[in-house]
Amino acid sequence: MKPSLLQQIHNTRRSNSLRSSSSPQDGGSGAAEAAFRSPAGAFWLLLHALCCLISLILGFRFSRLVFFIIFSSTVTNIYTNSPVFSATTTTTTTTTTTTTTTHTETLTLPLPPPAADILAPNRTRSRVVVGRHGIRIRPWPHPNPAEVMRAHHIMERVQREQRIQYGVKESRPIIVVTPTYVRTFQALHLTGITHSLMLLPYNLTWIVVEAGGVTNETAGILERSRLPFLHIPFIEKIPLRWTDRHRMEARMRLHALRLVKERMLDGIVVFADDSNMHSMELFDEVQKVKWVGALSVGILAHSGNSKPMSDKEPTEEEKQNAPLPIQGPACNSSGHLIGWHTFNSLPYADKSATLVGEIGTVLPMKLEWSGFVLNSRVLWEDVESKPDWFRNLDDVGKDGEEIESPLALLKDPSFIEPLGNCGKKVLLWWLRAEARADSKFPPGWIIDPPLEIIVPAKRTPWPEIPPVLPHETVSSIQEHTEKQSTRSGRSSRPRRASRSKKKHDPLAQISVAAQKQQN
C-alpha cells in the first residue's frame, strides 16, 4: 500500500503522542524505521520534535491546531460527507485555546480525519468518527427537581413491584405495643419510633400505654404521626429505680395484651420500646411467625460516663462482650431452638446504674420483651387452633406474680420459633439512654412565651451589639436569636481570642459555656 504523506504524518504523530501503558515495541519501531528511511520522514520527525519543545514551553499542545490550519483545505474536500465536528451544538461552549490541565472546558476543534478513509474510500464508513471529541457539558449541569421527583416515583413503583413479587404474599396487620411515660428524652425516642412505623407498608395498630395517665405531650406526638394509635392510660406513676421501671413496663405491656384480647384485635404483636431502633426488615421477618417467635436483639449497653471506659486495657470479660452482645435464640445446626443467648452482666455488676440517669451502665434484663413477637390469636379466648402451651392471659399476673419476660406466658418454651435466620440476623437494637429523673425540660419542647429575664454575660462575645437593658428584653429577644445565628461564624474568632487572654475565671468559664450552648 502506498502511504500518503498525510498518513505518514499520522503514523509518526500518533505513535509518538499517544503514550500507552505498554510501550508498543513493534509498532513504534516500525514507524520510526519507516520514518528514517525517507528524508521527508526525518524532516517531519524533526518538525514534530520542535513542536513538542514549543508545546512544553507554552504549556499546551498546539501542534494539532497548526496541522489543522495547514491541512484544513486538503482535508475538507475529501471528507465532505463526514460531519465535521464543529461548535454547532448549542450545548457546548467554544474555545480554541485551552490548557492541558482544565478538562472541563470543551474543545471544539474539528477532528483530524481517520486514516482508514484514505486507504479504502469505497468501503462503507462508520458515521462514528475516530479521534478527539469534545466533552459535552450542558449549560446548567445540576439536577432538575422535577426529574428527581419523577425518578423517585419510578423507584417507588419498582420497589412496590418487587414487594408484590418477592415479598410477603399475604401480609398480616401488625399490632405494636409501646410502653411510654413523660420524660426528657420521650420526644426523641417516640419520634424515632414514629418515623419507623410511618415507613411500614402494612396495616398497623399502635397501642401506646402511658404511665401516669394520658398526657398532652404524648398525645401531641402521637397525633402528629397520623398513624392509627390507641392511647391507653396506666394509672400508676413510673418509679425511679431501673429494676422497678422494668417491672412496671412489663405490667404495662400485659395491660396492652389484655386490651388486644378484649377487642379481639387481629395481627402480629410486636413489642417496640420507644428507645429501641428497629430495622424495616424486622417487620417483614415477623410476618413469618406462626404463634410465638423470638428475634435477636443487639444490646448497645453503654456507661453514662462521658469519659471513654478504656483508660486501662479492657479486661477479658469486657473483651468477651466487646463484639456486640446479642440477646436472642440459640439454635443447633439443624435450626431448632435449643437455648437462649443472654447478656452477661457480671462485668458491669458494680458499675451498673440503679437510679435512672445515674452515671453507670444501664443494663438490659435477662431477656428483653422486644425480642419476642406473638400472633394475637394466641391471646384470644375460645379459639380452637390455639396452642395449649400458652397460658390464659387472665391467669397471668395474678397474686403478685412477677413477669420478667414473655417466657412466663408460656408453659412450654420449646415451641418458640426462632426468626431472622435462627437469630443470626440482628434486626433491632436495644438502647436505654435517659436523662436524670429530675431533669427539667420545657413542655412540648417549646418556650412560649419567650424568656423574660436575660442576664448579660460578663464578657460579651458580640462587641457590636450593646448590652441589652431589661426593659428592652421582650421585644429584642427575637432579633437576638436571629442575630446569634448569623453572627455565629464571625463571633467564633473574637471568642477564641478572648478565651486565650482570660485567666482562670470560673464565671467567665460559665459564660463561655452558656454561649456555646446557645450556639
Place this chain on the structure above:
Amino acid sequence: MRHRAWAFSLALFCLLSLRTGAREFERSRRTERISGSAGDVLEDDPVGRLKVFVYELPSKYNKKILQKDPRCLTHMFAAEIFMHRFLMSSPVRTLNPDEADWFYTPVYTTCDLTPNGLPLPFKSPRMMRSAIQLISSNWPYWNRTEGADHFFIVPHDFGACFHYQEEKAIERGILPLLQRATLVQTFGQRNHVCLKDNSITIPPYAPPQKMQAHLIPPDIPRSIFVYFRGLFYDVGNDPEGGYYARGARASVWENFKDNPLFDISTEHPTTYYEDMQRAIFCLCPLGWAPWSPRLVEAVIFGCIPVIIADDIVLPFADAIPWEEIGVFVAEKDVPSLDTILTSIPAEVILRKQRLLANPSMKQAMLFPQPAQPGDAFHQVLNGLARKLPHDEIIYLKPGQLKLNWTAGPVGDLKPW
C-alpha cells in the same frame, strides 16, 4: 335435568381452569419470555444441527501459551480458551473432517499478557498466520474453500484487527487471511472495518461462579437509580480527555457528578456486584472499545443496561432483542441523560426488568464450566448453525484463489 347437569359441570370446569390459569399468570408475571422468533431462538439446541471439526494443532499454539500465563483463564478474553475446551467435549464435535460443516482452529491469540494483565496483540497476526499455514498445508479443507467454512475466536479489543488503538486497528484492518472465514468476536460496531458482515458477536467473559457468589435476595429494594463504577478520564493514556470513550464518559461525570440520582465514581468497592443488584439502571458507556463486561454484569444482576456507544453491535444481536431490554442513548444526548431516563414510563421499566429476569437471558450471557444448555457456547453454535447450509459458491475450483498471502504489514509476514 340432563342439560342442567351438563351446564353445571361445564361451569365447574370453566371455574377451575380460570383459577389455575390465574395462578399461572401470577407466576409468569415475574419473568417474561422474549416473545416471537427472537426469544425462542435462545433455547434452541444446536446438537444435531451442525458438526464441528477441531484441528489438532501443536501445543505451542494453545496449551503451552496457557501454561506460561494462567491468568488467561480469568481475564475477559478467556472465551477463546473455554470455547476450545467446550468443543473438545461437545456432542457437536466430529472426528471425521469430511462430514464436518465447520472447522475450528484452537489458537490462543489473546494470551500474551503484560505484567498488568493486558494482552499485547503484536504477535497475534503472526501467530494466526502461522496456524493457518499449518492447517492449510496439513489438511485440504482450508484450500477447498479458503477458510469460508472455518471459524476463529478473536475476542480482543478490535477483533481480528489485532490492535488496541482504534486508529491503528482501522489501519490494519482485518487480517487478510481471515477475509473469508467467520469470526467470533466481542467487538461489534456497525460500518466498522473490524466487523465483517458475517461475524458473530459474543459477550466478553465474566466469571460465573464469582457472580453467583455475590447474589443477594431479590426482595431487597432497588434504591439506586443510576449506577456506574469505572474510569471517566484515562489519565495515563489520554490526559486531556476527549479521546477516551470519545468524551462520553467525561461528559457523564461533568454533567452528573453532583446529581443524587447518579451513583457514579471511580472507586473499586468490594460490594460492586451487590450494588448493581440494588440499582435500577447501570450505565454501560464505551471505553477505548465499545464493548465492556458491564453489559454481562448488568444482565446477570437484573439492572437495566444503559448503552452509550454509537452504532454498537451487541452480543447475539440476532437472537436477543436488545432494544426491548436495554436503553440506548446516543453519545450526543449524554448531557440530557437524566431527562431521558426519568421520562421512561414505569410500565416500560417494569417490562424490561421482567425480560431481564428471564433465566434463559442470563444464561445466554455466561460461559459456565461445565457448559449448560442455553449458555453462550450454545448460542455461538446456534449462530453457526443458522448460517448452514453453506453456499455452493464458497467451494473454490482448483486454481481459483482469492486470498493474498502476502498482504498486510511487513512485520506480519515473519514466521512465529
